[in-house]
Amino acid sequence: MTIRFIWAGVTIACAARRGSKAEPVARVGEAPLMLVIAPQSEQQKLSDVLTAARQQPEKWMAAIPAAGAPSHLATLLLAKQGSVKFMYVPYKGTQPALVDVAGGHVNLLLDSMISVLPLAKSGKVKPIAITSKKRSALAPDVPTVQESGMAKFSYVSWYGVWVPKDTPAERIAFINGAINTAIGDLAKSGAFASLGIEPVNETPEQFRRYIAADVTQGAELLKSAGFKPE
Secondary structure, eight states: OOOOOSSSSSSSOOOOOOTTEEEEEEEEEEEEEEEEEEETOOOOOOHHHHHHHHGGGGOEEEEEEEEEEEHHHHHHHHHHHHOOOOOEOOOHHHHHHHHHHHHTTTSSSEHHHHHHHHHHHHHSSSSEEEEESOOOOOTTTTTTEEEEEEETTTOEEEEEEEETOOOHHHHHHHHHHHHHHHHHHHHHHTTTGGTTEOOOOOHHHHHHHHHHHHHHHHHHHHHHOOOOOO
16 A cells, blocks of 8 residues: 655645555545635625626636636535626636736635635735635634625535555554544644644544535536536
8 A cells, every 4th residue: 555645734635556446534624715806896795796796797707726626616606606607717726816816807716715815914815705614713804605694605625535445444444543633633733723724533434425425516516517627
């Protein structure tokens, strides 16, 4: 078995051997996305943004840093539950998308909070809401989408660990326990909080069900938007 740990902040992934299927072990953390708009925009709240987008959908452009990524799916979910139709503008990554939002070339971006927060704090983009169920300690003044009037909305990016498909169940259970203990220690040390990540403690079966629900939702959103991977 080959295990690879990939760190993006405290993002952990476990990679199985190339060509083999992977078995979920543990979901270790989740983090909100943040909705930001152009600083010169008149809108101050999410409800203002949605109202304006409903009135003039052809003028409201949403930046999409990566097709099919959490930012894309969260934006589609926001549009669906908010009953709006954005014009979607594809980008190759978060930074060029942020630059265009800051410059007023596109209206909004919904992406990883840790990625957009520096420009939000500097005033170069205007933070409107975050997608998790509760506010983040990194941006306590920014309301959640739920607080902003969309009671059913919740979306987070998440991080997990997998092993090769043929790994024995007892070994998976052992690794799951060890990982959950390590995540608890990391959380106590403040390593997660400094990155806006909420620790997660789940069994392999809970993680498996979470993946299934997330994949189903993502597929439905992409299908409803007419998105076809290239």
